[in-house]
Amino acid sequence: MTAMPTTAMTPTKQTQDAQVRSSTRRRTPWWGVVALVVGALVFLIPLYLFVSTAFKTNADINSWPLRLIPRSLTLENFVNAWELAPFGQFLINSVVVAVIGMALKVLLAIFTAYAFAYLPFPKKNWLFLFMLGALMVPGHVTLLVNYITVGHLHLVNTYAGLILPGIASAFGTFLLRQYFLSIPAEVLEAAQLDGAGHLRTIGSFIVPMARPAIITVGLIALIDEWNGFVWPLIVTNSVNMRTLPIGLLYLKENDGINDWGALMAGTLFVVLPMAIVLLLAQRYIVAGLAGSAVRR
């Protein structure tokens, strides 16, 4: 299974390789340590100020000099954010869109990949090129017409309208097809001899064996859906249909930016789930986003 594009380069393996390699090379230079600390601070300081502001009292936020260490912590900002905009509803919308969007995208990708890998069809290669060609169409260029299309379908300001244009998947399908093709033919033969039909072959053999690739495709879809901004912005028009990232606009507009605490509390709602996802599933995400970029 090492030939598979998404898992061959897991960070743990990289780490081991690199440790072996660096131990045979020069000693750690002092400037490297300094540079690493500086690099860490560049990313840490903005994140620290953001999280700490979400828990600061207004007195601390507005006092100068900047209080790096708050005098006291409060949850008031979260209450304020919740009152300024219906964050509960935003959260529900985001979860619905992200989870259903991801599930449909993965499902479509699995079936399409299976078809392209194992089923015959006239001019299949043309269809495959047709699919890959979609990767070259810039997303921003399609916004206006997709809005009009979704309007014709009477899906503006609905979950279906939010989800539908995002679930087609060329890249995910491509990734899964490559993975499926690397599954040994004997496995499929065995499935066939067991009398398994295509659906059972997919459910009981292909999906379990391709789990790492499927998780990667799913995670990237989840992150994309959760962070989606411009499409939810144009396809929803009532407050109760907005998703979390758009919800931040309400905190910004309602009070100018006088209420930094509420804005940062709202931002924490948006960031926290994906931060947790990153920490739990980092290797799949990095493998999918970075690994596939380098390997051809």
Next chain:
Amino acid sequence: MSSGATDLGSITATAGDPARGTDQLATTSADRRPGAIRRRRRSYLLFAAFAFPNLILIAVFAYWPIIENIYLSFTSWDFISPKAEWVGLLNYTGLFTSWSFPATLLRTLIWVVAVVVITMVIGLALALLFSLRIRGTTAVQTLAFSPHVLSGAAIATIWLLIFDPNTGLSRLIFNAFGADSPAWITDSSWALPALIIVSIWKGLGFVAIVYLVGIQQIPNEVLEAARIDGAGRWSTLTQVIFPLLSPTTFFLIITQTISAFQAFDVIAMMTSGGPAGATTTLSWFIYDEAFNRTNVGVSSAASMIMFVILMAITALQFRFVERRVHY
């Protein structure tokens, strides 16, 4: 699907290279048996059922927009009128004879070049730093990578806090040098640099990780050989590592350029294209013309211009990859 072992042929024949798969099947002698045609037709149906939902969505939401966009760019429409009115090239000539659109293109160019070049240079430096594997590197890697995974809108609000001239970190830093903090996003000469800084901060970790993977794929023997030949750190870097990383560099330049052209959420959240258009890039312009000003025709003409630019960059990728890039 119940025919079990007899289905084996269709699966194993197509597993593998798609170029071999389907067409060979028709010429196999086994397929001339009576049941074979029916079975193959059923496989076709199955393919359609499995793949067409996805392919149809791709046609509707990726290809159709380009065709419709071409038409709309020759019309004038406001979303509400019953019919779009044909205006020929007026949208295009209007764009290029106005003062603001060429300025927008120039601003977009500055934006893209600044974001891509600075992100690439610092990202490569960061990757080289990571490749030293100093203790704690993994944690810093995750930290640097996190902005890439987090919502652009959220990152924008975090940086609004940093840039606040009264209570933000920016004031602390500028005061340390005895100066006042600029008003950043409300000052038309500082707004674009502010957005460039945020965009770099967001993209840096991704570039670094991709470069790191590239560096780790350089065979150890190559580095050993360079050392035995007496190459120092610097010449190993410039003579060995950089050339071997050129495919990665090229890939990153293309993808980063394409995504910088389309950058939207950070701009929308921080400046909405302002102040006085100072941060209006092509992507904001397309959105603004359509959804704030309801000039559908003008927006689609601008979309077509973006499409042509990005296609040209993609075409460049294919030409360049074949010729120059060292593998």
